[in-house]
Amino acid sequence: MAELSQKDQFALHEFSVRYRAGLAKQHPTTEQSLDTVREAVREQYEQERAEESNRKPEPPSAAQEREPDAPEA
Numbered sequence: 001m002a003e004l005s006q007k008d009q010f011a012l013h014e015f016s017v018r019y020r021a022g023l024a025k026q027h028p029t030t031e032q033s034l035d036t037v038r039e040a041v042r043e044q045y046e047q048e049r050a051e052e053s054n055r056k057p058e059p060p061s062a063a064q065e066r067e068p069d070a071p072e073a
Contacts, residue, residue, distance in 0.1 A: 004012065
């Protein structure tokens with residue numbers, strides 16, 4: 001796609017703003033649908049928190065406990 005001039009970019013941006021505003025006016029987001037999304041996000045968050053708290057910390061691996069080799073002279 002060819003590069004747009006700054007004037008064309010601004011015009012395109014203004015059009016997209018008006019277009020989104022028109023869509024929002026035609027299809028408004030209802031409070032009920034927002035509540036549904038909030039509830040789903042809350043449930044997922046609580047589920048992830050429960051899984052994190054139920055996990056047992058893994059014991060350190062053998063590679064972490066090993067002492068470094070002595071340098072050879």
